[in-house]
Amino acid sequence: MAQSFPEDVLEHVFSFLNYDKDRNAVSLVCKSWYEIERLCRRRIFIGNCYAVSPEIVIRRFPDVRAVELKGKPHFADFNLVPEGWGGYVYPWIVSLARAYPWLEEIKLKRMVVTDESLELISKSFKNFKVLVLLSCEGFTTDGLASIAANCRNLRELDLGESEVEDLSGHWLSHFPDNCTSLVSLNISCLGSEVSFCALERLVARCPNLKTLRLNRAVPLEKLPNLLCRAPQLVELGTGAYSAEIQSDIFSNLAEAFLGCKQLKGLSGFWDVVPAYLPAMYSVCSRITSLNLSYATAQNPELVHFVSQCSNLQRLWVLDYIEDAGLEALAASCKDLHELRVFPSDPFDAEANVSLTEQGLVAVSEGCPKLQSVLYFCRQMSNAALVAIARSRPNMIRFRLCIIEPRAPDYLTLEPLDTGFGAIVENCKELRRLSMSGLLTDRVFEYIGTHAKKLEMLSIAFAGDSDLGLHHVLSGCESLRKLEIRDCPFGDKALLANATKLETMRSLWMSSCSVSFGACKLLGQKMPRLNVEVINERGPPDSGPESCPVEKLYVYRTIAGPRVDMPGFVWTMDEQVSSSLSRVTERRGD
Amino acid sequence: MEGVMSHESDLNLKATELRLGLPGTEESTAKNNKRASPELVDDGELFKLESDAKAGDRETAPASKAQIVGWPPVRSYWKNNVHPKKTEAETGNYVKVSMDGAPYLRKIDLKIYMGYSELFKALENMFKLTIGEYSEREGYKGSDYAPAYEDKDGDLMLVGDVPWEMFMSSCKRLRIMKGSEATGLGCGA
Numbered sequence: 144m145a146q147s148f149p150e151d152v153l154e155h156v157f158s159f160l161n162y163d164k165d166r167n168a169v170s171l172v173c174k175s176w177y178e179i180e181r182l183c184r185r186r187i188f189i190g191n192c193y194a195v196s197p198e199i200v201i202r203r204f205p206d207v208r209a210v211e212l213k214g215k216p217h218f219a220d221f222n223l224v225p226e227g228w229g230g231y232v233y234p235w236i237v238s239l240a241r242a243y244p245w246l247e248e249i250k251l252k253r254m255v256v257t258d259e260s261l262e263l264i265s266k267s268f269k270n271f272k273v274l275v276l277l278s279c280e281g282f283t284t285d286g287l288a289s290i291a292a293n294c295r296n297l298r299e300l301d302l303g304e305s306e307v308e309d310l311s312g313h314w315l316s317h318f319p320d321n322c323t324s325l326v327s328l329n330i331s332c333l334g335s336e337v338s339f340c341a342l343e344r345l346v347a348r349c350p351n352l353k354t355l356r357l358n359r360a361v362p363l364e365k366l367p368n369l370l371c372r373a374p375q376l377v378e379l380g381t382g383a384y385s386a387e388i389q390s391d392i393f394s395n396l397a398e399a400f401l402g403c404k405q406l407k408g409l410s411g412f413w414d415v416v417p418a419y420l421p422a423m424y425s426v427c428s429r430i431t432s433l434n435l436s437y438a439t440a441q442n443p444e445l446v447h448f449v450s451q452c453s454n455l456q457r458l459w460v461l462d463y464i465e466d467a468g469l470e471a472l473a474a475s476c477k478d479l480h481e482l483r484v485f486p487s488d489p490f491d492a493e494a495n496v497s498l499t500e501q502g503l504v505a506v507s508e509g510c511p512k513l514q515s516v517l518y519f520c521r522q523m524s525n526a527a528l529v530a531i532a533r534s535r536p537n538m539i540r541f542r543l544c545i546i547e548p549r550a551p552d553y554l555t556l557e558p559l560d561t562g563f564g565a566i567v568e569n570c571k572e573l574r575r576l577s578m579s580g581l582l583t584d585r586v587f588e589y590i591g592t593h594a595k596k597l598e599m600l601s602i603a604f605a606g607d608s609d610l611g612l613h614h615v616l617s618g619c620e621s622l623r624k625l626e627i628r629d630c631p632f633g634d635k636a637l638l639a640n641a642t643k644l645e646t647m648r649s650l651w652m653s654s655c656s657v658s659f660g661a662c663k664l665l666g667q668k669m670p671r672l673n674v675e676v677i678n679e680r681g682p683p684d685s686g687p688e689s690c691p692v693e694k695l696y697v698y699r700t701i702a703g704p705r706v707d708m709p710g711f712v713w714t715m716d717e718q719v720s721s722s723l724s725r726v727t728e729r730r731g732d
Numbered sequence: 733m734e735g736v737m738s739h740e741s742d743l744n745l746k747a748t749e750l751r752l753g754l755p756g757t758e759e760s761t762a763k764n765n766k767r768a769s770p771e772l773v774d775d776g777e778l779f780k781l782e783s784d785a786k787a788g789d790r791e792t793a794p795a796s797k798a799q800i801v802g803w804p805p806v807r808s809y810w811k812n813n814v815h816p817k818k819t820e821a822e823t824g825n826y827v828k829v830s831m832d833g834a835p836y837l838r839k840i841d842l843k844i845y846m847g848y849s850e851l852f853k854a855l856e857n858m859f860k861l862t863i864g865e866y867s868e869r870e871g872y873k874g875s876d877y878a879p880a881y882e883d884k885d886g887d888l889m890l891v892g893d894v895p896w897e898m899f900m901s902s903c904k905r906l907r908i909m910k911g912s913e914a915t916g917l918g919c920g921a
Contacts, residue, residue, distance in 0.1 A: 222808060436810065546804050548803065603805075
């Protein structure tokens with residue numbers, strides 16, 4: 144019986160459970176386990192900040208030390224979510240400050256963070272250690288100054304790829320002289336120059352610094368000064384990797400890198416001057432993670448550098464690597480787990496580089512551990528996709544972006560249904576999929592039938608009818624996030640699968656054919672969903688009910704409709720659908 | 733919590749009044765024999781029409797070459813950081829040059845010329861023609877061809893009226909016109 148173990152024994156056992164899934168499962172066993180678990184849960188992850196309110200969280204978990212929150216939907220990264228939509232963290236900080244004075248970690252993604260919030264964080268939590276702001280916006284370097292000045296035990300400050308209003312680089316000087324606790328500092332997103340002296344002294348007095356990601360403004364000539372003071376670095380993001388070609392700069396750099404025996408990850412490389420790449424050769428064999436997505440170097444210098452990294456596990460690179468470079472990669476980096484190839488010229492319909500589907504096929508065939516792919520290219524074939532699927536049944540994340548929307552198989556001019564079908568059929572562990580190219584309802588049938596572990600699906604310019612959406616919603620058992628743009632999906636599939644939406648985190652549909660009437664119906668019938676209609680061109684009820692909404696964002700929530708919506712967002716709930724009762728009466732059920 | 737919700741039983745459309753089929757039609761068990769999943773019990777009638785839709789049966793025109801919002805899906809943060817904004821000093825000032833009657837256009841970099849005379853020499857070489865003497869009153873006399881350019885406002889202007897620096901910044905395109913057609917152009921405003 145559950146009663147036979149004393150509480151503190153159970154608490155001790157639970158302390159070994161780190162995954163939310165496990166802790167949630169344990170909470171369901173019985174009331175006393177629920178009570179014990181909730182009192183000892185220290186870390187909470189909230190994938191959608193509007194799915195729950197701070198009050199509900201605090202009521203259930205009274206002693207939390209780490210909070211992770213996500214705000215805007217993923218398509219906000221591509222400017223599809225209008226400015227002012229929401230995702231404000233301030234109300235959360237206010238509540239967390241009151242309830243958790245011992246909070247140590249705050250991690251935010253795609254949220255609006257103000258200087259006020261940062262100041263409140265810096266003053267409310269005496270033992271604050273970790274601040275991670277990924278793809279956030281709304282704050283300035285003044286907010287960073289508060290954090291630097293007031294967080295005595297700061298271990299981690301990671302600004303990710305946030306948009307920071309850069310008022311001055313002076314904020315870094317606010318770290319007090321007795322701050323020696325930094326383990327990780329990522330300021331790569333900042334535009335203006337920080338005081339180099341202050342940075343140098345900070346790096347020198349933090350013996351546990353493992354991750355240092357500099358911003359573009361830190362000149363290459365000064366990099367050795369930092370490396371010499373932090374030879375224990377595991378991850379380094381350089382600043383601009385360019386300087387006039389001078390032998391003393393090169394030798395200083397090479398010598399500094401020689402001293403970095405722990406270095407495993409490299410990033411940065413803005414404005415890269417290829418002649419300086421060999422300065423890093425001494426560390427290449429230990430490098431497991433290489434982010435060259437800002438490095439506009441071309442072959443042969445680019446591929447020569449990458450091929451030196453025989454233990455590479457993760458590579459992010461521009462398409463300057465070309466097919467030839469990827470073939471070399473496949474031959475030299477047998478431990479590769481993840482490959483991302485970004486387009487150097489995304490808006491030109493013409494290819495500026497010789498990168499095709501062949502490069503991806505080569506890496507898929509040559510790298511047995513490859514499980515995560517993000518690939519931008521301009522042509523694809525079913526044959527290539529089938530080859531990739533057959534070579535890599537261990538694929539977990541597969542995101543393919545063919546630059547031209549609705550591009551068919553360039554060899555046969557057929558849709559790419561067969562190719563993507565092969566991916567979902569062979570890759571049984573696939574958790575994330577993004578598709579592009581010409582796709583009919585058939586591909587969605589394959590997905591619904593086979594993609595049983597799929598958690599996130601991104602669709603654009605695909606499908607023929609509601610049947611496509613229906614296949615996905617009714618077949619993908621593990622689906623949590625679905626984002627769709629510019630597809631002819633409408634009301635039927637959405638309404639027929641309304642309850643499915645409560646098993647998911649969220650659904651995004653923009654430029655599809657979902658009518659205002661259907662949104663109202665969905666909102667009225669599903670009180671535990673927030674059905675948000677985003678219409679920038681005017682209120683959705685200014686036209687007929689059959690008029691399609693511009694954008695639709697549906698997410699499950701126990702917090703009810705949110706109260707911070709801007710003028711172009713409407714939540715469909717009971718209040719909105721007063722005219723609906725007439726419709727249901729006519730049905731005569 | 734999620735495992736508790738079985739959506740098989742929840743696809744009972746009658747109970748949730750979400751059925752949009754015609755009144756009187758029956759719910760049927762899976763007719764679509766391509767689907768192995770037993771969950772799909774209700775889509776038989778609703779989607780019978782859609783299942784006939786063919787791939788080619790699309791009304792929308794192919795995507796135009798104009799830029800689509802948010803496509804390709806590259807983050808604006810990344811977009812702003814990959815390519816350094818080149819200053820004018822580094823890039824050339826290339827303009828297209830057309831000549832009436834010639835089958836294809838050429839491109840020249842205005843930056844490499846010090847003034848009009850150098851430009852004309854280059855054009856004469858490139859197109860094997862002569863450009864006459866320039867005079868403010870009469871344009872280009874004594875030649876079959878006159879150089880004209882399209883400015884920022886899209887107007888066709890005679891080359892030579894304004895100082896070289898001003899011409900360099902406002903010239904978008906050059907056109908070498910047959911002398912006979914060029915008589916209309918002349919004294920600016």
